Amino acid sequence: MQWASLSEFFAMGGYGFYVWGSFGVCAATMVAEPLLVRHRQKMAIRAIRQSQDL
Amino acid sequence: MMLLSAYVAALRRDLLLVMRRKTEVLTALFFFVIVTTLLPLGIGPEPDLLRKIAPGAMWIAALLATLLGLQRLFAADHADGTLEQMALSPEPLSILVAGKITAHWLVCGLPLVLLAPVIGLQFDLPTDAIGVLMLSLLIGTPLLSLLGAIGAALTLGARGSALLVSLLVLPLYVPTLIFGAGAVESHIAGLGAAGHLYLLSALLVLAAAFAPWATTAALRISLE
Amino acid sequence: MMLLSAYVAALRRDLLLVMRRKTEVLTALFFFVIVTTLLPLGIGPEPDLLRKIAPGAMWIAALLATLLGLQRLFAADHADGTLEQMALSPEPLSILVAGKITAHWLVCGLPLVLLAPVIGLQFDLPTDAIGVLMLSLLIGTPLLSLLGAIGAALTLGARGSALLVSLLVLPLYVPTLIFGAGAVESHIAGLGAAGHLYLLSALLVLAAAFAPWATTAALRISLE
Amino acid sequence: MTAATQTPMLAARNLSCVRGTQTLFTDLSLQLDAGQWLYLQGENGAGKTSLLRILAGLALPAAGSVHWQAQPISNQRSEYHADMLYLGHHASLKEDLTLTENLRSLIAMDGLKVSDAAIQDALTRMGLAKRQHLPARVLSAGQKRRGLLVRLLLRPAKLWLLDEPFNALDANAIVDLQECLKAHLKDGGMIVLTSHQTPDLGSDTAGFVLSLSRGRA
Amino acid sequence: MTAATQTPMLAARNLSCVRGTQTLFTDLSLQLDAGQWLYLQGENGAGKTSLLRILAGLALPAAGSVHWQAQPISNQRSEYHADMLYLGHHASLKEDLTLTENLRSLIAMDGLKVSDAAIQDALTRMGLAKRQHLPARVLSAGQKRRGLLVRLLLRPAKLWLLDEPFNALDANAIVDLQECLKAHLKDGGMIVLTSHQTPDLGSDTAGFVLSLSRGRA
């Protein structure tokens, strides 16, 4: 374990902006993508139900 | 009021058409990106050289991106007969034309202005130069749309060809290019960009007043 | 023999169409000239700088000139139904497509090769570099036409936009651009252009074998 | 053609039309009043479309002039266009938009406002209710044509100039359209139309036939 | 439709066609032999054009297959295309070329050779003699249509697939075209055509009518 404290961990030896900028965007997009796909699935199901009601 | 509503109607219709194509909104932008990507591939990756030619090259890319969108500005409407119907509208044709030109700028011009900083960073331009570049594009791209519309209308009846439009329009674009790219370059050279930007704005005012009118005249001729 | 006659028929028809428009023959050329003229206007007139970027810039101009002609390669035939008739010809569609691609090169590519020396002189390139430039364009421009045809065919059924073609085709153009411009630059750097030119020729052979076939597949899909 | 009124609503005086080396017609005069219709007849290439475009103000005649309410149409473009509706050979539909969107934008560009319910209603009358949300691109030839004709129901105009309105329509649609034309005439409208199928607008409407044949009118 | 021959010239088996969410027809079978013609009937949007394009091999059916001389057409594209001529809604003419040039290049691209005299002759028969040196762009709607039909006279093909061939034609041209169709049948040709005007190909030819209506064939 090389991190003495949490703040040191977030500082990343001065590279915090770059490291967390990378990991953050990566995490954000990889959370957003499945959510978007799930939304798409819901819309598809709704469209099918609508066409059945007609 | 009436005039405004017809203007909005033409603008709205063209934006709706673009939205239908989904990707279309982004493609002017992609073209801009790709042309600027080709540049280092063509002339080599030396950062100093690239930084030097970046403002000019980005302006030329913006100009070509606008140009590519132009050919379809009226051609599609002409082919399917909607242009005929627009010419027969009780509203003045020039108002409808102004709406179409605005839509063209929103789709082909504005995105370039917004993307310019990213490309500027790739070419390692200083931050304040990027600001000037954005400003010059913001004034310059509507000018490109306005001038381009005249060319697009003129070549409509003339067994219109993509290349003919370019031939007519590019010479008209020369002053815009010179003042636009000049603004950035003279800023980098420490001479200040204000002069160039004022001239560019003056051209924009002039074009906004006359281009829709000239375009309308050209359209009526090609319809006959 | 039969195949050849259908090839010639497609080629002849497209050339005839271009002749009818008279100016069309010259416009690819003019576009090339104008883009290379805009360059000094955009990035300033320093001769050293210009000489350095000339080969790359001319290659990019050639590439864009080809691109502009591409959109209409099949679009016009598609709109008026002649493409349908070509697909229903007893002759293989790929032969007719090959004829059309050849015509495109004769109109949009060859003139550039012939004009290159003039532009090269304007940028003060050394004579032997101009020779290499012409040779690289001579091998490279047919490659551009071949690859471009695939993109043009693919975007046909797609709510076609000039810009979509560019998006598809420009990435495919990258190797051509690199070897083409690279040939001239490495010649100027004294490293010899042969390697680049061989690679370019290899790509040309590859593309000549596969591009008409891929284009035909794409056309059949768009027609459906 | 009627002597009753001194100033007919629509009047064309001594029109002539030259195309290339060919004179399609010369010295052609006509006039039309409220409730009357004119059927332009003639073989292929006789000049029917050319005449209609001149009447609409889209093309200029080689000689002569067109008057609307006693004024030359070139002096009152906006007023004339508000009173006139021209439907040509073209579909005039944006392929990417649905019929509803197409109609809405065409009407808005005319500076008018029509409620969505009215559009919906007109589409239903033309038998396009189920097709209204499809992009025009996928419609059949006849459906596109019907979509265009919906404008007749939606946009108020006294004078209708119709170029081969029956083209591509099936038998039912032709009957519907003829009813629609008759109703327009009853309301005091005017119609000029061309067609290769003789239109049947009933015997109680005042119809005229103008035969164009090569070189004579 | 005939029980006489075991292997009909043209046969379609269990075709179905789906457009978007809509099934235009399913399980449609038909066959046609030398000297026979088939008239596709149906309201606007019934699927006539879609069926013709499937028969021509331009579109793929969702299910089923089309056979020509007992072979699926997809296996013998070149042979089938040599025997078949499809004329669609489009003019298929290059606007910048004259009729003669248009026809010459279309025929050459089919790998055939026809003398200029033959082209000239065919144009004359279609009443286009005086128009042959004009660019197609300036021709009237009907003249363009006639120009397209000249291909029927010029290119030998057993099977004709014609989508609304009578559209935009004047009365004389319709009569001429019907004569031409009859002659083709007499020579042992086959015709599939759509139209909203019932074609009159005489009582001595073997004709069938296929009515397409929504969802059934």
Added chain:
Amino acid sequence: MINWFKFSAPSTFYPLAGKLIPIFWTLAALFAAVGLYIGFFVAPTDAQQGEGYRIIFIHVPASWMSMFIYCVMAFWALMGLTFQTRLSGMMSSALAPTGALFAFLSLWTGALWGKPMWGTWWVWDARLTSELILFFLYLGYMALHAAIDDPRRADRAGAVLSLVGVVNVPIIYFSVTWWNTLHQGASVSLTKSPSMASTMLWGMLLMALAFWAYTIAVALMRARSIMLEREGNTEWVKHLPDVKEAV
């Protein structure tokens, strides 16, 4: 082969995919957890680059995935064109956005790495440029697919494009490399990291596995939505529990 065709029918594939998706999500989470632990807590600080090098744990796997996914798309394209299976096109178009995402992440993390290491966000280096072009190829595929309405046609046109593109990828990769080596004038050069510690390698491999599982999970999810959108009017869709429940 017969078996394969059975699974390639959407009606069998849909429920199967439904069962697989949670498995791959679990895998992705597990690999990511271990990979991140190694990346942040086990791997030592780099001698030259300090803590900044930790970007490698997403940069390299993302770069790998972006290239790998394009090849998989081309594989499905080939299958689709030769066997005319409906599933292939759906898989291809389901993969494209995820591939584009990884290409974007590779560019993004690379840029964020380049600023502290090279002093610039971007250089026109061979590898960077070819990754950028790969990103364009993805965008081109997606744009083309979106621009064609009929999904069957869109699939086949996309298939032709991805096959042409995949032929081009190695050409671009090598041509760009040669291009760069001829221009030694570039003022910036890649600082080579020291021979990789095995912990680093493990971290990267685990993260790559996590990305791989993530890709499969998301692509399957997207393929299921695409199936519903396209086959909305068929019987098997109408009887799906997903569609029926909670009406």
